[in-house]
Amino acid sequence: MQKLSIFLSLILCQIMFAQSEGLYRIAHTYALGGEGSWDYVIPDPPNHRVFLARSDRFMVVDELDGKLLGSVTGFNRAHGIVIVPSEHHAFATSGGDSCVIMFDPVTLKNLSRTHTAEDCDAITYDPVSNRVFTFNGDAHSASVIDPATGKLLKNIPLGGKPESGVAAGNGKIYVNIESNAEIEEIDGKTLTVTRRWSTAPATSPVSMAVDTVHHRLFSGCRSGLLVVSDYDAGKIVSTVPIGKGVDGSDFDPSYGDIFASCADGTLTVIHQDSPDKYQVVQTLKTAENGKNMGLDLSSHRIYLVAASFEKPSKGETVGQRHRRKMIPGSFIMMVIDRTEK
DSSP states (O other): OHHHHHHHHHHHHHHHHHOOSSSEEEEEEEEOOOSSOOOOEEEEGGGTEEEEEETTEEEEEETTTOOEEEEEEOOSSEEEEEEEGGGTEEEEEEGGGTEEEEEOTTTOOEEEEEEOOTTEEEEEEETTTTEEEEEETTTTEEEEEOTTTOOEEEEEEOSSOEEEEEEOSSSEEEEEEGGGTEEEEEETTTTEEEEEEEOTTOOOEEEEEEETTTTEEEEEETTTEEEEEETTTTEEEEEEEOOSSEEEEEEETTTTEEEEEETTTEEEEEEEEETTEEEEEEEEEOOTTOOEEEEETTTTEEEEEEOOBOOOOTTOOHHHHHTOOBOTTOOEEEEEEESOO
16 A cells, blocks of 8 residues: 555656646646546536546546545446436446446436447437437447437437537537548437538547537547537638547637647647637646546636556567556546636
8 A cells, every 4th residue: 555655646746747837737636546447527517526437337526625426336338428407317328238327416326227329438418409419439320318218219320430429509419430530410300410521631530529609629639630620611620739649628618728638648738719720828748548538617627537557568569558457546537727717
């Protein structure tokens, strides 16, 4: 235990000293520990909580002090969560058994389990159509769920492997198609794909955020670019360089800042000078494997998670690198704050 405490202290010191000067800084780092890989980070601002996907569960963490408040259990590869306040329900994806679990966001108790399609992963809620959409990687589809009953309404073929998607507030849902380097538009009422366009020159679009005022989409691409789309015109209007291994993106309309969290241990901060003009204003050093983030729009704080893995062995192959074990107890949550408000 003493060795682990020393190890974590060294990691936290490295993170603090590695920060570059800029608008954003790591204000707190909480050692959460626990076993399992991780995925989406979903803040719940009204209740000052953060949901963290951890393999077989979602950790529910107090965003003010990093304490564990509870867990939502029963998952096989937990991914994403959406809360639907009007129905007093929350929905979370369990990719390993192709299910969506509906649970009570207050008690955290499971209410129902709905089979959707293979590898259900990202999830979003469209308030215009009042429907929940999951994006199913291996099935190349989107599943549509009634948030009142939790029942499956339809599976929509997408023609490629989807990643993150967003509802734009206009009755349309937009989703990255990683395998085809495309963005697709889904009509939330007719439940059909209505448009698609290329993310070229970028490839492998995964993370997505939206600016509903200026009608812009921000797609974080594994080829090292953030792609900005005009979703009215269905075309790319700008690209901006980001780090390697992006997996999370968000947009803060109060400050016009876009964020891309990457596995190389960087958070790229991009400012929107105008709807079609963007510039990188900061590259914040976070932690290696810190590729997942969530933004609380009420506090403007970013919550970013990471963990440490065994050191690479000499001459290891790519396959061996991907099988490297996570160091027990090393899972952390960083709180990134804006220094000027």
